[in-house]
Amino acid sequence: MVEPILKPAMQLDRRADFPILAQPVRGQRLVYLDNGATTQKPAAVIHAESHFYEHSNANIHRGVHWLSQHATDLYDQARVVTQQFLHAQRIEEIVFTSGTTDSINLIAYSWGMANLTAGDEIVLTGMEHHSNIVPWQLVAQKTGAIIKVVPVLDNGELDLTAYQTLLSNKTKFVGIVHVSNALGTVNPIAQMIEMAHQVGAKVLIDGAQAVAHTEVNVQELDCDFYVFSGHKIYGPTGTGVLYAKYDLLDAMPPWKGGGDMIHTVSFESSTYAPVPQRFEAGTPNIAGVVVLAEALKYVQTVGLDAIAAHEDALLRYATAQLGTMKGITLVGTAANKAGVLSFLVDDIHPHDLGTILDMDGVAIRAGHHCAMPLMTRFGIPGTARASFAVYNSFDDVDALVASLKKAQKLFGVADE
Ligand code: PLP
Secondary structure: OOOOOOOOOOOOOOHHHOHHHHOOEOOEOOEEOEOOOOOOOOHHHHHHHHHHHHHOOOOOOOOOOHHHHHHHHHHHHHHHHHHHHHOOOOHHHEEEEOOHHHHHHHHHHHHHHHHOOOOOEEEEEOOOOHHHOHHHHHHHHHHOOEEEEEOEOOOOOEOHHHHHHHOOOOEEEEEEEOEOOOOOEEOOHHHHHHHHHHOOOEEEEEOOOOOOOOOOOHHHHOOOEEEEEHHHHOOOOOOEEEEEOHHHHHOOOOOOOOOOOEEEEOOOOEEEOOOOHHHOOOOOOHHHHHHHHHHHHHHHHHOHHHHHHHHHHHHHHHHHHHHOOOOEEEOOOOOOEOOEEEEEEOOEOHHHHHHHHHHOOEEOEEEOOOOHHHHHHHOOOOEEEEEOOOOOOHHHHHHHHHHHHHHHHHOOOOOO
């Protein structure tokens, strides 16, 4: 007899914090498992946005009036909250952007264009999101730098032996995703950063899928750049963070010109503001940044250790459940994974699967997950992906499994 998979006791129950989850979808209880794409927002974050517009809205850094100073204070406090969240040494090391993509483009166009020349090597991993590939291709085309790729093993881990052989004194830059959005693999970034530093390369960590799921200490990691998006950590869309070591950031030229990033301007030439203002041209997403700080505080209040333990329990439970089903292939079985379950069900196209699950109110993602080279590596067009957040429960996993079984029946591939 097959042992039943025991449903563990719930460690965290935060569903009630998120108003949208009370809204039925297609007449069903919403089972939101598309957190890798974007997370839902807690009431504290939603209310902070309307509170800002009701009580604090003004442009920052320019006004002499009370409201402008108040909005500036809130914006500046958000930088302190973010600095503390990432354990950065200095406030000036935090630049607000519109998201991970924007942060990476900033590094590529500012640091990359200023520091890369023909023959220099950029090392990226085979599991990068397109946003950590395409900007480097554009910079490589302009500078003559060459992109090298760290291969991915069959279980979805990086081939560290191959990584070591790729590194040389030609390597000027290494870009590594902290947690793969397509596989859930948690990469051994501390070790990989140290290896890159031994050849003098600068290292960017793409933390888009990491910061909401695990504690990040940029000083301990010793990374040169760390980036993430607000919307994947319960904050607003259109907000993002770039952390860079102060000396590195201070030496970087601006890449966007405009108001707020200058010291003096004449028609002959301009001089630029110190960092981080040098990289925040124009009116930023003031409300978004203020609200992002609320999202970071929410995560800290719940506790990243508690979140990580909760999501790990969900992942283990879901992996065990899917493991008992015939016709399911898990894509990405690394020893160290966070919150993402990528899979194929018989020969059902992931998009069809996603559409069928949606009828049951189960929201998953289907496709290449903006990681086409990785899909090519596995010889598949895409996967179905369930990704977990603080508000998910074992009931959500049960709903996913029940809906998957229904889909198999519908396609005539059920084993019962
Ligand atoms: N990097 C990773 C690993 C991601 O998962 C994503 C989004 O899915 C991005 C970068 C891009 O983030 P954004 O679209 O918020 O800029």
